[in-house]
Every structure is written in C-alpha cells, then in structure tokens.
Amino acid sequence: MNYRGRFAPSPTGALHFGSLIAALASCLEARAHGGEWLVRMEDVDAPRTAPGAAEGILACLEAHGFIWNGEILWQSRRLEAYQAALDDLRAKNLAYGCACSRKEIAERATARAIDGGLLYSGTCRHGTPSGRLPRAWRLRVENADIDFSDPIQGTIRQNIARDVGDFVLLRADCQFAYQLAVVVDDAFQGITHVVRGADLLDSTPRQIYLQACLDYAQPEYLHVPVATNAAGEKLSKQTGAKALDVEHPAANLVRALNFLGQHPPQELAQASVREVWEWALGNWQREKIPRCQWIRDQ
Ligand SMILES: [Zn+2]
Helix, strand or coil: CCCEEEECCCCCCCCEHHHHHHHHHHHHHHHHCCCEEEEEECCCCHHHCCCCHHHHHHHHHHHCCCCCCCCCEEHHHCHHHHHHHHHHHHHCCCEEEECCCHHHHHHHCCCECCCCCECCCCCCCCCCCCCCCCCEEEECCCCCEEEEEECCCEEEEEEHHHHCCCCEEECCCCCECHHHHHHHHHHHCCCCEEEEEHHHHHHHHHHHHHHHHCCCCCCEEEEECEEECCCCCECCCCCCCCECCCCCHHHHHHHHHHHCCCCCCHHHHHCCHHHHHHHHHHHCCHHHCCCCCEEECC
C-alpha cells in the first residue's frame, strides 16, 4: 500500500507549538512508512482566515526543515468540488435545506451535541416550513454507531444521530463546513492515513460517516495528544499561544519530539535542523507516543 499522509493547518494565525506537534507526527509517520506527506491549507472558512497567515505558516514549516510532496492544496480554490459533493448528497436525498434561525434552533434543542453545541431538533428534515427558504444545508444522519480503531486512542465509538445530530454542510453564511471540505479533500488527495491532534477526535466519526455517504475510501486515523497551557486549554491563537520562534527551529523540533515521547539526546537542541531530522527519521517510534488526549505543555 502506498502511504499518503498530510498536514492541514488553518491559517487563522501563526504556527505555534501545538501545530508543530501535529505537523511533525504526521510527517514522521509518513516517512517511516516510506510514504508521501502533503500540505493542505484549510482556508475554507474565509471569515476566520487571517491575511498573510498561510504564507507565514509555510515559511515557518520550511524554517523547521519540513519538505512536502507536490503542490499545496488551497481549500479556498476548491469550492466547486465541495458544491459537487453537496449536489451528490442532495441527489441521494442525504442533504436537506434548513430554514431555521439560530434562535429557533436554540429554542427547540433538547440536548447538547458532543462538541458542546446544540443538537438540531430536525424541524426541516422533511421539508422547510411553508414560505421559508433554506439558509443552510444539513446531512440527514441515521441512528447508527460509527466506530474506528486508533493506534493511540483505542476504539472510538459515536452515534452521530444521538451525539451530533443532522450536521451542517453549507452554513447560512454560504461557507462550506469544515467537515465536508476535509472529507472531499482527503479523498481528492488520496490520503490513506490521517495523523492529527486529539482535539479532532470527536469530528472523525462524522468524517467517516460522510465518506460512506459519498462512496469514498476511509483513511486510517491516528490522533496524537494535544498540548494545553497551564489552565488546561488547548494551545491556539484564541488561548494566546505564542508563534514559534523561527530563530530556534532545532530546539522547537526537539521539544516537539519530547512531547511525542521520543526523547532525543538533549544536546540535539543545539544541533542543526538537518541533524535533528536525521535523528528523528532514524529513531521515530510511534509506540512511544503517550496514550492520552491532552498533555500540559511544560
Ligand atoms: Zn431547520
């Protein structure tokens, strides 16, 4: 089998330590399997995309010695493909228009979804109320368990209908949802293995479900622990994560290798980026990754 992995950052800000961990783990797993490693810019959410962030992320990856295969795939240039996938789902009667306002959804919701949002009550499942036009498009989900086996996180099981509900594919602000874009692009790029942070663990069953609806192959999934700050929050732009210092790429890589349980010799932090990569490629052991979802970054 030809292994093909990927790193897919969202250009909402600069690359920080949390994203370096995901980039490094996905790249080393791909190389350890003699596979390819692709980079995809997940800029499908135009309102959240920060000007210049994508270019900054790519420059930062290069400064840290990452070498990717092929061209960068930009989600902002893939809107026709997402529309085609939505049309396919509509043709199969798996997607429906939803006319509900945010207020109506909140008023009718009786439970919370696994991501903390509100479970959609299904008002428009069998057609929008008369005189109302669809604002968003949702996937009609069945009451069925989705499970998959993750080498680090074990067996993950989710019932999409109970835990997530009929989720959004095209938002009311005309932006395609992350869940649809990522599934269409993983299939388009022939991704066989997705290695990413455990903060996306709850999204994976939805993506597996969508792959089945669209007749796509299902990649293997591996979720590495996510770095949190002292308050236990995931490192992100929103929680004030610092941009990676591109003056010290070797030290950053060594810190990320330590986080991933690889424990290289400490003097490697003073070595060149090339030497760190040589050590990492020669010594990478997936079995050493800590089997948890969150680790407080020291
Ligand atoms: Zn609705």
